Amino acid sequence: MKSLNVLVVDGSAVFRDVVRDILEKAGCTVTIENTGAAGLESAQLQDFTLICTGYHLPDMAGVDFCSQIRGLPEYKHTSLILLTAEDNTVTLKRAMLAGATDIFNKQDLDQLETYIQRLVKRETRTITGRVLFVEDSVSVQGVFLDILIDMGLDVDAYTRAEDAWVAYQRGGYDLVMTDIILEGAMSGVTLVRKIRRLDGDDGDVPVIAISGFDNVSRRIELFHLGINDYVAKPIIQEELIERVYNQIHGYHIKLELRSQQQSLNRMAMLDESTQLFNRYSLREFSGRYFSDVDRNNSPLSLAVLEVDDFQQIEKESGSDKSLAVIAELGIWLKRIVREADMVARWKGEKFVFLLANCEKEAAMDLMLRVSSRLKRLKPADTLISASIGIATMSVGEKHDLASLFSLADTALIQAKEAGQDQVSTCEVESEEA
Numbered sequence: 001m002k003s004l005n006v007l008v009v010d011g012s013a014v015f016r017d018v019v020r021d022i023l024e025k026a027g028c029t030v031t032i033e034n035t036g037a038a039g040l041e042s043a044q045l046q047d048f049t050l051i052c053t054g055y056h057l058p059d060m061a062g063v064d065f066c067s068q069i070r071g072l073p074e075y076k077h078t079s080l081i082l083l084t085a086e087d088n089t090v091t092l093k094r095a096m097l098a099g100a101t102d103i104f105n106k107q108d109l110d111q112l113e114t115y116i117q118r119l120v121k122r123e124t125r126t127i128t129g130r131v132l133f134v135e136d137s138v139s140v141q142g143v144f145l146d147i148l149i150d151m152g153l154d155v156d157a158y159t160r161a162e163d164a165w166v167a168y169q170r171g172g173y174d175l176v177m178t179d180i181i182l183e184g185a186m187s188g189v190t191l192v193r194k195i196r197r198l199d200g201d202d203g204d205v206p207v208i209a210i211s212g213f214d215n216v217s218r219r220i221e222l223f224h225l226g227i228n229d230y231v232a233k234p235i236i237q238e239e240l241i242e243r244v245y246n247q248i249h250g251y252h253i254k255l256e257l258r259s260q261q262q263s264l265n266r267m268a269m270l271d272e273s274t275q276l277f278n279r280y281s282l283r284e285f286s287g288r289y290f291s292d293v294d295r296n297n298s299p300l301s302l303a304v305l306e307v308d309d310f311q312q313i314e315k316e317s318g319s320d321k322s323l324a325v326i327a328e329l330g331i332w333l334k335r336i337v338r339e340a341d342m343v344a345r346w347k348g349e350k351f352v353f354l355l356a357n358c359e360k361e362a363a364m365d366l367m368l369r370v371s372s373r374l375k376r377l378k379p380a381d382t383l384i385s386a387s388i389g390i391a392t393m394s395v396g397e398k399h400d401l402a403s404l405f406s407l408a409d410t411a412l413i414q415a416k417e418a419g420q421d422q423v424s425t426c427e428v429e430s431e432e433a
Helices: 013-025 036-045 062-070 089-097 109-123 138-150 161-168 188-196 216-225 237-269 279-295 310-317 319-336 360-377 401-417
Strands: 005-009 029-033 050-054 079-084 102-105 130-134 154-158 175-179 207-211 229-232 300-307 342-347 350-356 386-393 423-426
Touching: 005 013, 005 036, 013 029, 013 109, 029 036, 036 050, 036 062, 050 062, 062 079, 062 089, 079 089, 079 109, 089 102, 102 109, 130 138, 130 161, 138 154, 138 237, 154 161, 161 175, 161 188, 175 188, 175 237, 188 207, 188 216, 207 237, 216 229, 229 237, 237 279, 279 300, 279 342, 279 350, 279 401, 300 310, 300 319, 300 360, 300 401, 310 319, 319 342, 319 350, 319 360, 350 360, 360 386, 360 423, 386 401, 401 423
Parallel strands: 005 029, 005 050, 050 079, 079 102, 130 154, 130 175, 175 207, 207 229, 386 423
Antiparallel strands: 300 350, 300 386, 342 350
């Protein structure tokens, strides 16, 4: 990690040492001067990222030192803080007018320490990303590219929006920067409009608009169009770096949060042991299956499968073995249903199937095959059988998940009472809506 060069100018040796300790603790390289003249001389001989000056110097006022520092071209945008015991509005205003970027009270150095830590973090940060850059002036493009590449970014540069649009559609960008007025039939405005009309992540990539005409109404219209930020030419390097960093960093955070949310959604929808849908997911997604009965003129069957004598398996084999049985059974059940069907773990050793466009006879045939193959499966090297109940909803009948499940569960009870290892159906009686 690179070290930040910091200049400290103050007439008090004790205070200089205190500030030096704070800066060196943060990993900075510190140069100490006790007069404003010596500080100005050092500033012209070295390159400092931060300059700290006292409000009262032996040879000049601190605000005068700030003004003279700002008069040096290389320090127009450098962080410049003033340290004073006179914490009042007048002092703050004078310091800001003289060019100070912040002011700290010498009696409250905790705030200064926090500021230094954040400055070091900001100046030593790194960022990666891929930028699509569009600028029709080759010379201006070169200035931007030097800055962006120095930041560590991968940049694809174009002079025509048409070419940039073709590249953008291939995907993979973290930021788009485009001049608004471009040569060719397609303007930067059109490029932004095309990007924002895309669905999903492709339409959400941050956009920084660039223009040499800093017109307020144009900026407002561009923000309405969907840009995230605006940079006026001629650019200020330090400002550009901050704007680019903020947009890419914010976009990466957004993608990470979205990924985490998707993971949480998957975790909430899936049963941990079997990776099947859980009962909450079944309730969430079942509506489509029921609405398709009348919309597509197709029946719907619901089957409930329960492993026989599972408590006995737990008692004889232990909880770990019984969990392994359920886990392997879940994987197998997921493979045997059609893509249009849904299988979920209801609870314990009970599973539910939603069989789309499946009449009672077809559902019976499928569940009989499941029952037959299940006895040969031996999940976790354990012989098992299952009782299965089926209920079918035909076109014109009115049922929801709860009512159809109740009928299938009744059929399941009948199968268990008939000696287990059976498949039973329940006739559906139509219910008025």
